[in-house]
């Protein structure tokens with residue numbers, strides 16, 4: 286016999302289900318009067334420093350159908366690469382946003398500022414990126430990925446360096462469309478499946 | 485930000501992504517392996533919320549839809565518990581959001597067309613922040629079971645959806661709380677996407693008479709554990725150097 290090891294392992298995930306919007310984005314579900322203030326409506330306040338960008342795209346299932354019921358959350362650093370709460374971070378960058386799929390266009394849109402490279406405590410840095418977390422009916426545990434920018438220097442990024450096979454790298458790079466607009470599609474399964482992260 | 489790297493997720497403690505008995509998961513599950521790496525400042529930081537973000541009735545689903553004027557129909561319950569990390573430390577100031585069906589099993593969502601009527605006095609969403617020790621509490625009504633299109637005749641056990649933030653984006657978790665004694669749990673393909681039975685059992689909240697109030701409400705207790713951070717003592721240099 287040995288001493289009993291007291292541990293607390295993580296609670297299991299369950300799908301967010303089809304009605305996730307009433308809890309996280311009530312206005313999208315037609316329930317705008319649920320809360321006085323909805324959380325995560327925009328990742329930036331007026332006066333945020335940096336280049337304004339607009340990332341839009343589709344979330345596609347294995348059959349190539351756009352998913353209309355997904356909820357996406359984003360988390361990012363400010364233009365200097367500092368996260369909210371870190372010393373010197375831009376107070377007008379909240380960093381967090383929640384968005385859903387527009388039923389008409391079948392696309393999501395994230396309006397924000399381009400984040401800066403993020404310094405790593407062990408030295409080196411991560412290329413500019415925005416973390417995404419995607420939930421929906423049929424997704425049993427939230428899917429994490431990152432939006433990098435095809436027109437930024439991404440070669441030395443420690444996450445991107447680990448992606449195999451190398452062709453899959455392009456699934457993590459937002460494509461510039463000009464004027465600060467980018468396209469970023471998420472494919473849950475099948476050809477060109479997005480690289481999902483376990484970090 | 486304090487502490488070391490996030491403790492890697494034990495994927496065996498979570499549902500499988502692809503499960504034939506939960507049909508929608510078949511086309512919505514990655515087929516390639518996830519890329520597993522140590523956490524970085526991106527995952528170790530996260531949004532924080534404060535009391536100024538919340539309204540005074542946000543934690544009271546019995547009354548919040550009508551602004552406190554009316555009470556929702558259903559069995560009145562207090563749902564409470566603690567949000568902890570894997571070191572067993574309470575997580576103060578973390579946002580807990582919940583959503584659920586009404587007492588008849590109907591959601592106030594434009595996509596829900598179930599026969600059971602909407603309750604004009606029930607919205608079905610709430611949120612609160614944990615206190616200094618990680619405790620949270622909601623007042624609500626016990627949700628009804630409801631049928632859903634999956635296999636021939638599948639019914640969801642009564643459940644409350646929970647969304648949790650903790651202190652970092654890498655701790656983000658959505659789960660569901662079930663109720664002690666519900667015979668539908670064992671028949672539920674969504675609960676059974678979790679293959680470790682003890683992990684399903686941890687989602688089942690026991691009746692907690694110690695927090696029930698006579699002539700008013702019953703109570704259920706649901707504790708939630710989020711990912712922890714490794715102790716940073718031995719990471720780079722000994723303490724004090």
Ligand SMILES: [Fe+2]
Nearest residue numbers: 302640643645
């Ligand atoms: Fe549900």
